[in-house]
Every structure is written in C-alpha cells, then in structure tokens.
Amino acid sequence: MKLLFEDSIPFGQVYFAELGDAQAYNWQTLQPQDLKDVDVLAVRSTTRVNSELLAQANALQCVFTATAGTNHIDKTLLQSKNIGWDSAAGCNAVSVAEYVLSALLRADGDGKISLAACKVGIVGAGHVGTALCRLLDALEIPYLLCDPPLQAAGDVRPMVGMEEILKCDVISLHVPFTRLGEYPTAAMIGAHELAALNRNQMLINACRGEVIDERALLERMARPDAPTLVLDVFDNEPEIDTAALQAAWLATPHIAGHSIEGKIRGTQIVYEKICHRFGIAPTRELASVLPDDHHVDFEPGSPGATRLEWAKLRELFFLVYDIQHDDRHFRQAMAKSNQFSALRKEYRIRRECSAFRLSVPGYTSEAIRAQLCGLGFHLTAK
C-alpha cells in the first residue's frame, strides 16, 4: 500500500510505516502529481481535498482525516470518484472542552462573568458539546443544549432553540461548518443573533470561523455594549483579518483541539480505520506514544470543605491549560507578521487533565474528590 500522510500528523511515521510505503508531505508544498499511485491519503484540516488536488490521483482508494472537522474534504467529489473517506470523530473533544473551561475560569477571575451564577448555552451537542457538559456537570454549572439534528434523531437530552441559547450568560459554539442540508451552520450567528447579545454575555467560537458572519461580528464588536468575545477560529484561515483578533478579548490560532492527547488520538483512530479497511490487525496503542503523566501535590482547601473554591480551581486548572498564555503568544507573534500557520505547526506540548495525577490529603471530602475526578484528574493519596 502506498500511503501519503500530512507531516503534522504526530507519530505518522511510527504508525503508518508498518502499513506499507508511507511518506510524509507538507500541505504548503503538496502538488497534484504527488498523489500519483497513492492508495491512501491521511490528512489534517490544513489539506484541502478538492478536485484540484485529486486531478492526478489515479489509484486513491480512501482519504482519512486525523481531525474532528471534515469541511476541508469535498465529500461529493470523493463519492463521485468512488473514493472512501473517514474522520477521527471525537479525537479532540476533551481538549476543546478544556479550552472552553479555561476561558470561563479566566473570565470569572477577571469579573467578566460569575461562574457561581452563570448559565452556558451550548450549540452543537456532539462530541465536544458533550465533553463540555461533563466538565460543567462536575462543577455544577448549569447549561442548555441546542442541537436540532440530534433532537430530530431522537437524542433524549433536553434541547432548546437558539432564542433560549442567546439569553445564556455564555454561548459556546460546537457545530460543524456546513453550507448544505437541513441544518446549515454557515453564518448561523449573524447580525440578528449578535444584536441579541449584550456586554454581560460571552460568545466563544472554537468550531469554525465561518459559523459566525465575521463582518457582522466586527460591526457588533465596535459598539460599546458588545459581548466578551473568545475566538479560536477565524474566517479565511490562515489569512485572517486581524481586526477579529483585536475585537476578541481572548484569541488563539485554532489550537483548541491541540492537546497532545487530542492530536495523537487522531493518529490512532486513523491508523485503526486504515487497518480495518485493509484487513490488517492493529498493533499500535495510544499509551505507548503518550508522554509520562505529571504528578502534582494539590491542597484542595480546608478539612471539611465540600466544594472547590473557584480560586483554587483556577490555580489548579491553569497548571493544565491557561488560555491566556496562548492568547498573549498569538498577539505578540501576529504583531510582527502573520504567523498563524507557524504557531499552529509549532504548538507547544499541552496535556489534558487526565495526564495529571493529583496527590490530595486524606481529609479531602468525597464531594471534592468527585469534582476533581469529574474534571478528568486522577487522584492519589498523599
């Protein structure tokens, strides 16, 4: 089998070499002739799989993306050519949910919202939306869900419409970018929805830039009663309009899903799907390539405490992931030149809560232990 894989797929060579003739490519220099005689193409979201790229793909049997989003793949084209495709659905859901929680904790610390009295509106209750629900459940933060396709498919969780979502203190978007079908998401947050928001609300977009009408967003953000904005994704990446970066309170270069676990899970899922398709028994496991866990001594508060204090939680959670760090780095880099792609490619190693083993005192209450476990931490005795 001849397999071509994007060089940003972590451990690509380790995983794919055993499947056949596996070669890495750089998305910025990939040419249509590079796909001649290739059986399997493994990409991340930066490779646009379209008619131009596939013009000389004479042997291609399937395309796999090691990402959750699939809008970079022209599925109609693949179907017309009888080429299969699949994704790594859910690989980075926890990473994005932790990104959102970090934004919430920063906003709480800065007095922009109060997590003690806050309702989160989640648009898109798939892998990411559900992972976010788990974190909010652990902290007893109420939320509403809006996902008409899932609702129509019989999802039993209570759902609301966009009107209710727009009344929440925080609105967090987790839908795919789609133009067609019954529930298109292109510019689903437009002038009308933006007009409904006020300065006490926060809007978070960590799905795809095109889900918000960026022109309408910039106009709305220029008004004095604008909501607090957190952006991980932009229109027209990587050639983004820096006005959107300026308008955002926190901004990051599309790295919400870039925990090391999220990225390697993507590789693992694609590897297993290729094995399945070609009748190969998989031998590789995620645990063998993940870095070692971190060990942290954590003092969760006084004996008898039954709830983590927000300040304590912030202190702990920012050890795992502090969105402000990425925001500062992004702004500094972009002030010199457009380094959007380079920042993503060279992104630091970021771990998820599950990579942290917290040693807590024996008196730590069951309720606090449950909160910490609910966030994904592993607990050990002091």
Ligand SMILES: NC(=O)C1=CN([C@@H]2O[C@H](COP(=O)(O)OP(=O)(O)OC[C@H]3O[C@@H](n4cnc5c(N)ncnc54)[C@H](O)[C@@H]3O)[C@@H](O)[C@H]2O)C=CC1
């Ligand atoms: N910033 C980043 O690094 C990342 C971004 N993403 C983006 O987030 C999106 C969601 O990721 P997952 O949760 O893993 O995907 P998913 O497919 O598991 O969930 C998406 C959910 O959105 C719902 N949906 C579709 N159209 C809708 C509409 N018009 N209104 C409300 N809900 C709608 C679907 O029914 C589905 O339940 C991905 O498609 C991707 O574009 C995903 C991972 C990382």
Ligand SMILES: O=C(O)C(=O)[C@H](O)COP(=O)(O)O
């Ligand atoms: O999985 C998705 O969808 C994402 O948005 C990924 O985080 C994109 O990461 P890259 O493919 O651009 O590395």
